[in-house]
Amino acid sequence: MFIGAELVPSPEELLRLQAVARGDEPADVAIRGGTVLALHSRELIKRDVLIAGSHIAAITPYDRLDAITDIDASGQFVAPTFIDVHLHIEYTMLTPGELGRLVVPRGTTTVLADPNCLANVCGTRAMDVMGATATPLRIFQQVSHKIPRVPDLELGGAVVSEADIIERLTATNVATLGESNPFDLDLSAARKAHAALSAGRRLTGHTARIADEPLWAYLAGGVSDDHNAFNTAEVLDRLRLGVMITVMAGSMNDNVPLVFEDPAAVSGGFDHMTFCADDRHVEDLHDEGHIDHHVRSAIAAGVPTIEAYRMATLNAAQNYRMDHLIGSITPTRLADIMILEDLEDVRPSLVLVGGEIAGRNGGATFTDTDVMPDWVRETVHLPNDFGPDLFRVEADAAADEVAVVRAMEMYDGYFKRALEAELPVIDGNVVPDPTIDIAKITIADRHHGTDTRATGFVRGFGLTRGALGITSNCENQNLVVVGTSDDDLALAATTLRDIGGGYVCVADGEVLAAVPLPYGGIMSDQPWETVYDQSVAANRAAQTLGCEIASPYMILAFVGLAGVPDYGLTEKGLIDTMTQSFIPVVLCCRCPQHVHTGDAG
Numbered sequence: 001m002f003i004g005a006e007l008v009p010s011p012e013e014l015l016r017l018q019a020v021a022r023g024d025e026p027a028d029v030a031i032r033g034g035t036v037l038a039l040h041s042r043e044l045i046k047r048d049v050l051i052a053g054s055h056i057a058a059i060t061p062y063d064r065l066d067a068i069t070d071i072d073a074s075g076q077f078v079a080p081t082f083i084d085v086h087l088h089i090e091y092t093m094l095t096p097g098e099l100g101r102l103v104v105p106r107g108t109t110t111v112l113a114d115p116n117c118l119a120n121v122c123g124t125r126a127m128d129v130m131g132a133t134a135t136p137l138r139i140f141q142q143v144s145h146k147i148p149r150v151p152d153l154e155l156g157g158a159v160v161s162e163a164d165i166i167e168r169l170t171a172t173n174v175a176t177l178g179e180s181n182p183f184d185l186d187l188s189a190a191r192k193a194h195a196a197l198s199a200g201r202r203l204t205g206h207t208a209r210i211a212d213e214p215l216w217a218y219l220a221g222g223v224s225d226d227h228n229a230f231n232t233a234e235v236l237d238r239l240r241l242g243v244m245i246t247v248m249a250g251s252m253n254d255n256v257p258l259v260f261e262d263p264a265a266v267s268g269g270f271d272h273m274t275f276c277a278d279d280r281h282v283e284d285l286h287d288e289g290h291i292d293h294h295v296r297s298a299i300a301a302g303v304p305t306i307e308a309y310r311m312a313t314l315n316a317a318q319n320y321r322m323d324h325l326i327g328s329i330t331p332t333r334l335a336d337i338m339i340l341e342d343l344e345d346v347r348p349s350l351v352l353v354g355g356e357i358a359g360r361n362g363g364a365t366f367t368d369t370d371v372m373p374d375w376v377r378e379t380v381h382l383p384n385d386f387g388p389d390l391f392r393v394e395a396d397a398a399a400d401e402v403a404v405v406r407a408m409e410m411y412d413g414y415f416k417r418a419l420e421a422e423l424p425v426i427d428g429n430v431v432p433d434p435t436i437d438i439a440k441i442t443i444a445d446r447h448h449g450t451d452t453r454a455t456g457f458v459r460g461f462g463l464t465r466g467a468l469g470i471t472s473n474c475e476n477q478n479l480v481v482v483g484t485s486d487d488d489l490a491l492a493a494t495t496l497r498d499i500g501g502g503y504v505c506v507a508d509g510e511v512l513a514a515v516p517l518p519y520g521g522i523m524s525d526q527p528w529e530t531v532y533d534q535s536v537a538a539n540r541a542a543q544t545l546g547c548e549i550a551s552p553y554m555i556l557a558f559v560g561l562a563g564v565p566d567y568g569l570t571e572k573g574l575i576d577t578m579t580q581s582f583i584p585v586v587l588c589c590r591c592p593q594h595v596h597t598g599d600a601g
Contacts, residue, residue: 002200003140004325005172009055009332017332020050020057020065027052027067029355034073034339037080039314039328042306049078051335054354058331071350073339079309080328081109081336081351082291083316085246086142086179086204086227086276089130090117090522091472091554093282093515093535096130097368098528100137102282103290104366105359107338107348109138110326112276114178114204116144120477121379121447121520123147123158131173133370136353138336140175140322142204143168145192149181149475150562153580154570156476157447162188166195175320179206179227181563182218183580193222202320205243208564209234209415219243225319227276230412231258232265239269244319247311249294250278251551252413252558256294260301270307274316279554282532283539292346305343368527376519380471380501381449382479386493388486391442393455397425397589404587405430406574407438408567410460410549414474414558418566421457422592430586432457432484434464434546439482442489443560445571446471446479446501446521454573456585458482458559464546466507467492471521472557478571480556496521503553505541513541515553 009017019025027050036047036059050058050065058065089111092099099111115130122129131141143165148156168174169192177196180189180203196203205223207215209230215237225244229235235245248255259273260266266273275294277285289296291312298308317327326334335355338348351359358365395403403425408416421438423430432440437459444453461468467483469492481492483506491506495514501521505513515534517524524531535553542552549555562568568575573582 001172003172003175003322007325007334013053013055014332016052017055017057020052021331023065027057027065029069029071030065030067031071031073031078031337031339033062034076034078036078036329037306037309039080039306039310040330044077049329049337051355054334056329056331056333056335059329076349077340077343078329079338079340080313080326081338081353082107082312083274083326084108084111084277084291085274085316085320086278087111087113088117088279089113089115090520091279091281091557092285093517093522093524093531094528095370095372095519095523096133096137096139097135097370100133100135101364101366101368102285102528104136104353105348105351105362105364106290106292107346107351108290108292109136109336109351109353109358110140111137112140112142112175112320114142114144116147116178116475117472117477117522118376118520119144119147119160120157120475121522122376124160124164126376126520127168129373129376135366135368135370136356136358138353139173141173142176142178143174145178145180146184150184150570150580153562153575153582154476154572155445155448155450155452157478162192165192169196169199169201174201175322176202176204179204180223182206182208182210182214183563183577185217185221189221197222200321206563211237227278229259230255232262235259235266235269239266239272245269245273246276247273247294248276248278249297250413251281251284251554252279254297256297257301260298260303263302270303270311271315273311274319275312281535281551281554282528283535286532295346296344299344309343372519372525378500380446380479380497380521382444382446382493382497383449383451386490386497388490390451390453391440391455391486391489393430393440393585394428395425395430395586395589396428400591401425401589402592403430403589405457405585406567406583406587407457407459408559408569410458410555410559414555414561414564416559416564416566419459420587421459423457425589434484437462439463439484440486440489441480441482441559441569443473443569443571444479444493452571454569454571456569456574460549461552462546462548466505466512466545468542468547468552468556469493469496469504469506470553470556471496471501471517474557474561476570477520477522480560482556482559503538505538505545507545512544513538
């Protein structure tokens with residue numbers, strides 16, 4: 001069946017909508033006296049909005065039809081609610097219900113969400129958990145493309161079969177096939193793409209900013225959108241190829257000002273632009289906003305106000321073939337509506353979902369009653385003996401020699417630049433060098449209790465002491481620690497095991513901060529307000545170690561991602577992302593030349 005088939009009006013509901021629109025019956029609710037955003041015609045019009053049940057019955061001149069209940073919108077604007085077209089709910093650290101409590105009052109009532117984080121931990125059943133909530137938040141799924149993502153290069157956690165993925169693509173709550181690795185163009189990917197296209201579903205893209213032949217080949221596999229486009233040239237390049245630009249503003253990078261640096265240059269593609277958060281922490285959702293932040297930022301960058309609202313609503317609904325349900329204030333659509341005093345400030349005074357009030361003045365009018373299943377707990381499994389020796393990087397160096405290693409330098413959020421670095425060798429162990437901002441990073445299996453692990457080196461965290469650790473490595477959600485000493489790396493790892501997963505900050509044998517995430521090692525069991533406080537405290541603790549980058553724990557989750565150039569790191573080793581093959585960390589040992597950066601060899 002088609003997307004959202006269960007949400008369209010029934011035959012009886014259609015007759016009621018028609019009766020209300022004719023004036024034969026009163027509407028349940030009338031939003032009166034407001035200025036409606038007529039997005040199809042790009043107009044602001046003085047109209048009432050009549051609601052019957054969950055759907056919009058009519059948009060009429062003021063006081064034309066009767067209603068049982070009136071909502072006064074005099075002097076305010078009436079707009080459809082927002083749609084996030086690509087989100088990983090788990091990276092908010094919240095359950096779907098807690099996310100709903102936070103973002104619905106801000107105007108985001110629909111998300112297209114890829115559940116690959118929890119699915120990598122718990123398998124197929126996790127997709128069902130992440131696709132449902134009793135709160136007003138509407139979740140349409142982007143079926144995870146491949147779990148594990150690179151089975152030849154990682155041990156991974158759970159396994160979801162190709163057959164399971166294909167079967168899910170026809171479900172009515174599924175909007176797209178989830179984002180794929182642009183360097184993994186095999187027959188299995190082609191079969192899944194064919195199944196999605198045959199079912200009328202889009203293919204979510206992740207181009208990793210590739211260009212020319214690699215990009216052309218990726219798009220030739222049916223991919224229809226991209227949330228990695230970063231500047232005017234990249235946006236135009238993709239628009240000319242028919243790609244929907246899903247402008248991302250996550251915790252690691254905010255592409256909105258960059259994509260709209262020259263609004264006139266990309267204005268021809270405004271109809272083919274939407275918004276997504278992708279990976280955004282709870283504190284950023286609260287402090288900056290969700291899709292409301294995108295709209296404010298786009299308007300501030302020079303995008304016409306009506307175009308910014310179209311990107312957040314109608315464009316999204318039309319591209320993902322959901323405009324029969326949401327995205328506009330028009331007859332038979334769901335009554336997902338917000339009332340705003342100021343279109344540029346984007347702070348709804350009232351939010352309705354399905355005709356029911358769900359948010360008022362920034363606060364939720366509903367509670368989160370969702371219950372997570374017991375099997376999402378106790379998912380962090382490490383060997384009992386997980387000490388400092390497990391973090392050694394062996395090198396056969398003479399007393400006057402240093403090790404030359406391949407390392408990753410972080411930039412623009414989760415992108416990685418290959419570099420070579422000379423590092424000291426102590427008792428045959430290559431050690432990090434904080435003076436040149438080179439830290440040691442280890443990814444370890446936390447799913448199967450094995451001692452499978454790999455260690456490399458990374459620049460960009462600014463750590464002068466201590467270590468940070470997480471259990472949300474993208475994509476397989478393994479344990480990742482980064483730090484300046486093996487002792488602190490071991491403490492971070494064992495602390496994560498003891499708290500059941502989450503984020504930790506340690507130094508000199510002491511735990512400075514922790515964010516427990518017992519649901520799959522990636523989501524909290526606490527209200528969003530508590531998670532907010534814990535996450536802010538963890539960020540501040542990281543700053544005391546010299547780490548000044550924004551969202552260090554989020555960036556740590558993406559250092560190893562094998563789908564983003566130049567290097568990746570899994571629990572099995574360092575990866576050249578272009579060839580999708582393992583490469584050694586240690587290149588050689590030699591007398592120091594005091595050259596710390598350069599092209600990878």
